[in-house]
Amino acid sequence: MKIYFSGSIRGGQQDVEIYHEIIEELKQYGTVLTEHIGTKIKKNNMTDQEIHxxxxxxxxxxxxxxxxxxTPSLGVGYEIGRALDMKKPIICLYRSINGKTTSAMIRGCTDLQCFEYATLEEAKKILKNQLTH
Structure with missing residues (x-):
């Protein structure tokens, strides 16, 4: 299975360790095409169009x-929207942070599988349940 992992890069560097742990878990189920999201941003020579x-x-x-x-991200929302158009299965994981939760446009979309988690262990159990069925 090929897995595209999406997370806020430019605005979500505070979550890079969480992304890394989720990516490590996802590797049990297939190839993660976007492993680089689990590392701190490094300068690259790609243009925005090349990245897109x-x-x-x-x-x-x-x-x-x-x-x-x-962490809200225009890029992540764009990727989800494009994947929806392609009829890809999509799993969204989110935490409530300082009383704020994720967008109703994400949680309210019945074509997405959305799951709240508080710990990485909970996130790993969610992924196991979703990716082994």
Whole structure:
């Protein structure tokens, strides 16, 4: 199985360790096409268009999209929207942070599987349940 993991990169660096742990868990179920999201941002020489085109090719190639949506991100929302258009299965994970929860546009979309978690262990159990069925 090819897994596209999506998480806020430019605005979500505070969550990079969480992304890393989720990616490590996802590797048990297949190939994670976007492993780099689990590391701190490093300067690269790619243009915005090159990043867009590479990532869209990965979304097309993927069998499932898993998104960590606790930190709002235009890019993550865009990827989810494109994956929805492609009829990809999509799993969204989120935490409530300082009393704030994720967007109603995500949680309210019946074509997405959305799950709240408080600990990484809960997130791993959710992924196991979703990816082994």
């Amino acid at each position: 085109d590479r990532d869209m090719n990965w979304v097309i190639e993927s069998d499932v999209l898993v998104a960590e949506v606790s």
